[in-house]
Structure formats: C-alpha cells, structure tokens
Amino acid sequence: MRLLWIIYLKILGWKISDQYPYHLKKFVLIAAPHTSAYDFFLALAVRSYLRIYDIRYLGKEELFKGPFGFIFRKTGGIPVDRFNKNAMVDQVVDLFNQNEKFVIGLSPEGTRKRVERLRTGFYHIAKKANVPIVMAGMDFKNKKITIAPPFYPTDDIDADMKFILNYFVDLQGKIPAYGLGHLKTP
Secondary structure, eight states: OHHHHHHHHHHHTOEEOOOOOTTOSEEEEEEEOOOSTHHHHHHHHHHHHTTOTTEEEEEEGGGGSSTTHHHHHHTTEEEEOTTOHHHHHHHHHHHHHHOSSEEEEEOTTSSSSOOSSOOSHHHHHHHHHTOOEEEEEEETTTTEEEEOOOBOOOSOHHHHHHHHHHHHTTOOOSSGGGSSGGGOOO
16 A cells, blocks of 8 residues: 555655654644645555554544444544543543553644634643644645654643644645635734
C-alpha cells in the first residue's frame, strides 16, 4: 500500500516536510484546515509516506457502523458519541494514561465546515494528559504538508490558541471558503 500512496502523492504533486517527531511516544497531532472528506485520504497517504501507522483519530460513531466501518477501525479510528462532549476529553486523556505510546490526530475545527473559532478539546486533552501538541498543515494551494515542532500548552489558552491559529490561517484547504483565512487578525 505504501508504494501506491507514494505514487498517488507524487502524481498529484504533493510535497511533505518530514519534521515528524518520531522520538515522541505521546502527543496530540492537529491537522488543518479540514475542509473536505478528501482530507482523510490525504492523511492516509501522508501517514503511509512517513511510515507512521500508530496514529489514532476520533470519528463520529456513525462511520463505524455498516459495511465500511471496518475501514475506519483498521486505520486507527476510535468511535465517539459527538453529543457527549464533556466526557470526550477525559476519555482521550484516559487513553493517554493507559498506553505507553499514544498519538491522537484531531481537527482543531472539529468539522469540515467553515468555523468562527477553533475548538479547544484538543488543547484540553494535551493539557490534562501533559503531552505536547504537534501541528500539521495541509496547504492545497501549494500542495504542501508542513509539520511544526512540538509545543506544550501553557497556562495562557488565549495566547496558545492565537499561536495555533497563526500556524494554520494562511493555509488553503481543499475548499478554500471553509478554511481559516477569515480568522486572520492584523
């Protein structure tokens, strides 16, 4: 499969900055802008290209039902009840505490639609689990995947969220209108 994903990325012209923190055993990986279902396939291709098969991700439980549910489980998906948001942070923190090695990939927007602010669940997970956050940018305009150095959230959530938003704000998603560019501040 890896060879097919590499050919796929090459044909489409994607470049990947390989700054992935292989040395870290636990962290929260956030990828943005998340504007299309296509992002999932791009993530699978990049994961294979970088040989990082241990990333888990959260998905709405509906995806795990029916004939294709096995695909989401096989690719590292963890089904969640989207309507029980309060318990979700604690459930993921428990997964960090129960595993010697654990990486969770999340979208800071929490949806593929246009948002007016980033969600903070990923931030609270990292803070409570005492793990760093790694940001991965998907820039469809320049066909480039970037990976930022890990950072630990501080006690200043506003400054940290501004730092995170600034990393993603100039990147163009597959559907530009759903991206984060409108949240750019002077």
